[in-house]
Amino acid sequence: MSQTMGESTADKKEKKASEYTRVVYDPIDTRHYGAIHTPIYQNSLFAFENYDQFDKAFQDLSAIPVYSRGNNPTVRYLEQKIADLEEAEDAKCFSSGMAAITAAIMSTVSQGDHIICINQVYGPTKEFLGSYMLKFGVETTFVDGSKLEAWEDAVRPNTKLFYLESPSTQMFQLQDIRACAELAKSIGAVTVIDNTCATPLFQKPLQLGADLSVHSISKYIGGHSDCIGGVVIGSSNRIKSLFNKEYMLFGGIMTPQTAALVSKGIRTLPLRLRRHEASALRVAAFLQEQPFVSKVNHPGLDSHPQHKLALTQMSGSTSLFSFESVMPLARIKEWANGLKYFKIAVSWGGFESLVTVNEVAWDNNSGSRVVVRLYVGLEEPDDLIADIAAAWKHAEALEAL
Numbered sequence: 001m002s003q004t005m006g007e008s009t010a011d012k013k014e015k016k017a018s019e020y021t022r023v024v025y026d027p028i029d030t031r032h033y034g035a036i037h038t039p040i041y042q043n044s045l046f047a048f049e050n051y052d053q054f055d056k057a058f059q060d061l062s063a064i065p066v067y068s069r070g071n072n073p074t075v076r077y078l079e080q081k082i083a084d085l086e087e088a089e090d091a092k093c094f095s096s097g098m099a100a101i102t103a104a105i106m107s108t109v110s111q112g113d114h115i116i117c118i119n120q121v122y123g124p125t126k127e128f129l130g131s132y133m134l135k136f137g138v139e140t141t142f143v144d145g146s147k148l149e150a151w152e153d154a155v156r157p158n159t160k161l162f163y164l165e166s167p168s169t170q171m172f173q174l175q176d177i178r179a180c181a182e183l184a185k186s187i188g189a190v191t192v193i194d195n196t197c198a199t200p201l202f203q204k205p206l207q208l209g210a211d212l213s214v215h216s217i218s219k220y221i222g223g224h225s226d227c228i229g230g231v232v233i234g235s236s237n238r239i240k241s242l243f244n245k246e247y248m249l250f251g252g253i254m255t256p257q258t259a260a261l262v263s264k265g266i267r268t269l270p271l272r273l274r275r276h277e278a279s280a281l282r283v284a285a286f287l288q289e290q291p292f293v294s295k296v297n298h299p300g301l302d303s304h305p306q307h308k309l310a311l312t313q314m315s316g317s318t319s320l321f322s323f324e325s326v327m328p329l330a331r332i333k334e335w336a337n338g339l340k341y342f343k344i345a346v347s348w349g350g351f352e353s354l355v356t357v358n359e360v361a362w363d364n365n366s367g368s369r370v371v372v373r374l375y376v377g378l379e380e381p382d383d384l385i386a387d388i389a390a391a392w393k394h395a396e397a398l399e400a401l
């Protein structure tokens with residue numbers, strides 16, 4: 001408080017307000033009677049007073065609302081909020097994370113191009129790249145994204161896209177975003193990154209050299225397990241081109257109702273994330289000490305092999321992480337059955353803690369491993385730790401019978 005008071009007017013102008021402030025603050029909008037939330041523009045179309053204005057609007061459909069498959073003011077509000085948080089020029093919202101991801105990928109490649117992607121990428125993205133895109137003659141090489149040599153070795157004369165996802169969302173492996181983006185640039189390829197796990201708050205990929213960043217809004221950004229959405233973030237030029245082609249032509253738009261829900265969710269994003277971060281680090285530290293846990297995969301822990309890299313490109317860690325167990329899959333599933341606060345369900349990013357158990361194999365050499373993915377919600381972490389311990393006792397008791 002006293003610090004702020006001591007600042008000169010010039011200082012105040014230069015310094016960007018904190019993210020806590022920026023998610024909350026909007027200038028008073030007299031077009032909406034000062035309504036504290038941007039109203040839901042439940043319109044398919046917008047009418048014009050004369051043909052001059054109508055013609056002008058068509059010169060830039062991304063800026064002026066004409067039809068809600070293009071620009072809807074409720075959705076546009078959210079796009080600008082997200083772009084600001086990730087320190088980028090512009091953003092475009094989509095009907096889902098996958099709609100955003102596929103549009104971003106299609107915006108960067110043409111027939112016969114080659115893509116390099118991490119082998120731990122989100123499942124549907126892997127299917128889209130590894131299988132669906134083959135019908136356009138676009139081939140993808142999947143690499144161990146943590147090794148820069150693997151990217152270098154995979155480069156072909158027709159490589160046009162590096163696709164990253166850092167942290168990945170099963171094994172929580174990172175890629176060196178700066179180094180990957182630099183390599184991509186040197187061969188004339190673009191870098192797209194799925195930034196869903198880190199959020200716009202804790203990682204700003206465009207500042208690290210990436211060209212486009214994509215998110216599933218269905219996770220932390222929405223934050224309440226009540227909607228599905230996606231966003232592509234980038235420079236004005238890249239977003240304008242994406243708007244005119246993949247956005248307008250595929251038509252995978254976000255509805256104004258969803259944008260209004262997400263715009264409420266985003267007000268508490270910094271607040272929620274700091275709580276998620278602290279709670280998850282406590283739960284992860286507890287798990288590291290448990291006999292049934294062989295390894296915890298959480299980039300915020302010292303024990304994570306890329307923890308140092310995390311510190312150079314992320315400003316915080318989130319609350320999705322995994323652990324590996326020597327216990328057989330059936331016993332781990334019994335453990336999951338005994339949990340009270342962690343619900344058995346896909347997805348993550350809402351208020352409620354979640355668990356899934358998977359057998360995963362990323363490459364043919366290392367065999368498959370039992371991986372438990374935990375999402376730590378907003379509950380009291382002591383309650384979550386007690387829940388984990390009690391469920392383990394329950395699973396052990398069942399085993400003894």
Ligand SMILES: *Cc1c(COP(=O)(O)O)cnc(C)c1O
Nearest residue numbers: 096097098122169196216218229
């Ligand atoms: C959920 C998710 C997606 C897909 O998002 P949808 O909104 O479900 O389409 C993509 N990437 C990651 C990392 C995700 O967790």
